[in-house]
Amino acid sequence: MYLNDIIKSKEEVNILKKNVLMNITYGMYLVGSKYKNNYSGMISTTVCQSTSEPETITVIINKDNYTHDLIEKSKKISISILSTETTFELIGKFGFNSGRDTDKLIGVNYIMGDNDVPVITTSMTAYIEAKVINSFDIGTHTIFFAKVTKTDNLDDKVPMTYEYYHTVIKGTSPKNAPTYSLNATIESNDDNKYKCSTCGYVYDESSKGNIKFDKLHENWVCPVCGMHKIGFNKI
DSSP, X not given: OOHHHHSOOHHHHHHHHXXXXXXXXXXXXXXXXXXXXXXXXXXXXXXXXXXXXXXXXXXXXXXXXXXXXXXXXXXEEEEEEEBTTOOHHHHHHHHSSOTTTOOTTTTSOEEEOTTSOEEEXXXXXXXXXXXXXXXXXXXXXXXXXXXXXXXXXOOOOOBOBHHHHHHTXXXXXXXXXXXXXXXXXXXXXXXXXXXXXXXXXXXXXXXXXXXXXXXXXXXXXXXXXOOXXXXXXXX
């Protein structure tokens, strides 16, 4: 047997890696922070409990995100756990827009946390407040290690998983997300539907009063991320 018969091509290896990564389970979280009068929040799948005594969590954030900058400066984190009732519009608001130029608190319900960071409550099932006690630079991202200071339940809604987000809501990941590379595995054979190439929002002609996509006004944009019609693909 030749070595070439054993070693798979780089493309085959990447496919195998992607298939394996798709088996990793993720939750869906809204991570927020505030420094002085500046607030921002983002959708994340990289939140997990580290220890139970003391109660600590780790949160991994891309350095390009504004939320990363606020966490780094304030050392404060609020985490709302998404439920299956969370709308695509809310996910789009926090997942595909930057807090640098968008007031993300407009149009959502929230309470002020004990750590002075807003906690988003719209369609959330529970929340966590935490204080960063250490951080680790891993190149493009930072791992924030934080001590939990408060937790509370908001409702008995079912927590949303990343699989649910993909298979039911038909959403994709923004480019800064660790799961961004898995977007290509999503396929659909639906007719009369058009997907935004940026955020994954699907325009369904049958649920929009049967208004054909090509009949929409030329200035129409994606209601989630603002992408123009040219950025939509038929699926």
